[in-house]
Amino acid sequence: MYTFKVMIHPNNKQMTKIRRTLNKCIECNNIIYDYLDSFLKNNEKIPSCGDVRKWFTIQKSIKDNEVIEKRKGLTKKEMISNHLDTLFYDVSNDALKQEIKDTYNSFIRYFKKLSKYPVKKKNNNYKKSFYVDPYKIGFSNKKVRLEKISNNKKPNRQRLNCVNMAEKDRIPLNANYYNPRVVLEGDRFYIVVSVDDEYAPKKKITTTDSIIGIDLNIKAVVTSDNDIYKSVTVTKRYRKALKKEKRAQRKLSRKYLQAKTLKKSLKESKNYIKQRKIKTKYTRRLRNLEESYFDYVITSLKNKRPKEIIIEDLDVKEMKESDNKYVRKGLQRNPFSKLLKALENRCNNYGILIRKVDRYYASSKTCNICGYKKTDLKLSDRTFICPNCGLKIDRDYNAAINIKKYALVNN
Numbered sequence: 048m049y050t051f052k053v054m055i056h057p058n059n060k061q062m063t064k065i066r067r068t069l070n071k072c073i074e075c076n077n078i079i080y081d082y083l084d085s086f087l088k089n090n091e092k093i094p095s096c097g098d099v100r101k102w103f104t105i106q107k108s109i110k111d112n113e114v115i116e117k118r119k120g121l122t123k124k125e126m127i128s129n130h131l132d133t134l135f136y137d138v139s140n141d142a143l144k145q146e147i148k149d150t151y152n153s154f155i156r157y158f159k160k161l162s163k164y165p166v167k168k169k170n171n172n173y174k175k176s177f178y179v180d181p182y183k184i185g186f187s188n189k190k191v192r193l194e195k196i197s198n199n200k201k202p203n204r205q206r207l208n209c210v211n212m213a214e215k216d217r218i219p220l221n222a223n224y225y226n227p228r229v230v231l232e233g234d235r236f237y238i239v240v241s242v243d244d245e246y247a248p249k250k251k252i253t254t255t256d257s258i259i260g261i262d263l264n265i266k267a268v269v270t271s272d273n274d275i276y277k278s279v280t281v282t283k284r285y286r287k288a289l290k291k292e293k294r295a296q297r298k299l300s301r302k303y304l305q306a307k308t309l310k311k312s313l314k315e316s317k318n319y320i321k322q323r324k325i326k327t328k329y330t331r332r333l334r335n336l337e338e339s340y341f342d343y344v345i346t347s348l349k350n351k352r353p354k355e356i357i358i359e360d361l362d363v364k365e366m367k368e369s370d371n372k373y374v375r376k377g378l379q380r381n382p383f384s385k386l387l388k389a390l391e392n393r394c395n396n397y398g399i400l401i402r403k404v405d406r407y408y409a410s411s412k413t414c415n416i417c418g419y420k421k422t423d424l425k426l427s428d429r430t431f432i433c434p435n436c437g438l439k440i441d442r443d444y445n446a447a448i449n450i451k452k453y454a455l456v457n458n
């Protein structure tokens with residue numbers, strides 16, 4: 048499976064329609080969440096997904112009728128400021144159906160102890176998305192056709208459903224599409240869709256026989272050839288952007304309170320909207336910096352043309368709950384799992400094998416020459432000094448060599 052992510056340029060009308068669908072999906076999520084949550088609070092068994100969907104179909108018409116009732120005698124502007132401008136009926140049914148399934152599954156995952164207790168979706172999340180039926184989506188070389196983007200009743204309204212894409216000929220035509228989604232990140236819209244592997248752009252490289260071991264830690268990525276790629280989160284650029292983002296967020300919440308005290312809705316408060324744009328800009332800057340860092344690390348690894356890359360099988364979730372304050376804090380902002388995911392995906396594409404070594408193998412505590420295990424090594428000891436053979440080596444470099452060796456032995 049290969050995933051494409053392409054930016055789209057909806058026009059003004061389409062943009063409003065997409066935003067409305069996103070908002071309705073979040074409303075749907077909240078309704079289903081409350082419904083399922085009430086069952087759990089009373090220690091009752093939750094109904095099946097089909098029953099929840101049937102229940103929601105009734106709720107949908109009740110809510111829509113309520114809105115129609117409230118709309119009477121209001122002008123269009125008043126309708127918008129009172130959030131009465133959209134009905135569930137106006138948005139794509141597939142998007143809502145999938146939203147119910149997703150919410151339901153998040154509860155099921157909690158029961159199976161695969162995840163924490165689900166959280167409600169919020170309207171001000173940086174990233175929002177809705178599902179499009181793969182049989183109804185259509186691609187041409189420049190455009191993507193979505194469902195219910197236009198409510199025009201003219202015979203040629205199919206054309207109005209077509210949204211311009213930013214890149215030509217990127218997504219393969221006539222493929223099987225999986226889980227297509229319209230995504231809003233900050234203020235930019237994307238279409239994300241998966242296709243079978245045969246449609247993936249071919250980037251296979253000729254590899255040499257070398258093997259690279261990698262030690263990942265909060266501050267850097269260290270390879271067994273002693274190349275150090277400093278983590279993006281410790282760079283000056285990132286820190287500056289982070290500071291600016293935090294400041295923008297503080298200002299935003301002040302604007303929010305201002306609007307609340309003046310009893311204005313957020314849609315009407317121009318100061319709030321202006322500040323939100325500024326905040327989004329910095330959030331995007333942080334994400335872009337992260338992504339360019341991933342590119343840099345992965346490309347430099349690829350240019351060595353290794354046959355295999357060996358990484359530690361880290362449990363990031365477990366590390367986030369670690370007793371060590373510094374580990375927890377360092378991970379808060381660290382795009383650790385994103386980097387691992389990107390590395391795996393891209394290496395698959397290049398034809399480089401990725402292998403994971405045992406999570407509980409003590410790579411940093413073992414001497415890479417004589418194999419002595421130094422059990423009292425602390426996190427603060429940056430150099431590894433072997434009491435057995437006297438080896439003096441950087442801690443992470445030692446770990447990277449050990450990871451490589453471990454993979455060679457357990458081949």
Ligand SMILES: [Zn+2]
Binds near residue numbers: 414416433438
């Ligand atoms: Zn030693």
